[in-house]
Amino acid sequence: MSAHSDDELVVLFSQGQNDAFEELLMRHKNGLYQYIFSLVKDDGTAGDLFQEVFLALYKHAADFKAQGKVKSWLFLTARNKSLNYLRDHKSLTSLDEQDEEGNEFWHEILPDGEISHLEQLTQQENFERIRQIVASLPPRQQEVLYLRPYFSFKEIAEMVGKPIGTVLADCHRGLEKVRKILMEQPEVEL
Amino acid sequence: MTCKQALLYQSGELTPQEQEAFKKHLATCKACQAQIALASATEQSLTAPAAPAEVVDRVLLKTTRRPTVWSRFRTVFVGSVAAMVALAVGVGTYVRHQPVTNAEFVMYMSQTSQNEYATLSNDLDLFEQMY
Helix, strand or coil: CCCCCHHHHHHHHHCCCHHHHHHHHHHHHHHHHHHHHHHHCCHHHHHHHHHHHHHHHHHHHHHCCCCCCHHHHHHHHHHHHHHHHHHHCCCCCCCCCCCCCCCCCHHHHCCHHHHHHHHHHCCHHHHHHHHHHHHCCCHHHHHHHHHCCCCCHHHHHHHHCCCHHHHHHHHHHHHHHHHHHHHHCCCCCC | CCHHHHHHHHHCCCCHHHHHHHHHHHCCCHHHHHHHHHHHHHHHHCCCCCCCHHHHHHHHHHCCCCCCHHHHHHHHHHHHHHHHHHHHHHHHHHHHCCCCCHHHHHHHHHHHHHHHHHHHHHHHHHHHHHC
């Protein structure tokens, strides 16, 4: 991987360097594909939408202004295309549904012993279980958790068009559900 | 400083002063420690597996590695030349290994005999001159 920023790669590509486009693709392909898949839940559809996002970048690279927003643009374009697909196929599960469960702070509800047990469950051997649990969460909470490895809460709030407090609450509720299910059913289901 | 800031602390989005204050809170709040540990573990577990190679290849074939008109023409041209060379070699090999007819053999032998006679005759003339 080169030391060029995303903005620099877009500029290089718009000047004719195809290697720069390929590097952008390699840099973001995994996270972007996973994010699209988390929304549409189908490999074929995720592949098609993934292709559309990068084709759009390929065609419009010359229009980009260097503002450090290439990654945000990729994920936001992916989000819009995924939501349009779900809407067109009438399978849109609302990302706006409110879910008030899981608002409590943990020190209000967890005894000390349970906290220690939870810390043991956050070890690497339970990562697969955590992945399974996140995949079963409501769409809103799932979306925030899938975006977190790549964006700050502030960036996520801008992307999804919600206040940062709402995004934080969705993340908190999502983690609370992960905690509950992990404590109740820690084994991996095959 | 309250547990509300746990997720912002974990993502590094507190101001330096807020961060220092929360660090002190974290030292005594096991619940916040557990929440931060779970948030970190969840992030790590969601680090994306590789996108399918064929999906990536499709993008490349439609963008930077799209076959050009010349590259398609070149493929056809080189293929045609290779086919013609192979045909020529094959025909030549076939012709070279065909058995000769009787008439061709007789003509060859008589021509060979004449050449040898001429060579011998010249050698004898030379011998007479010398001796």
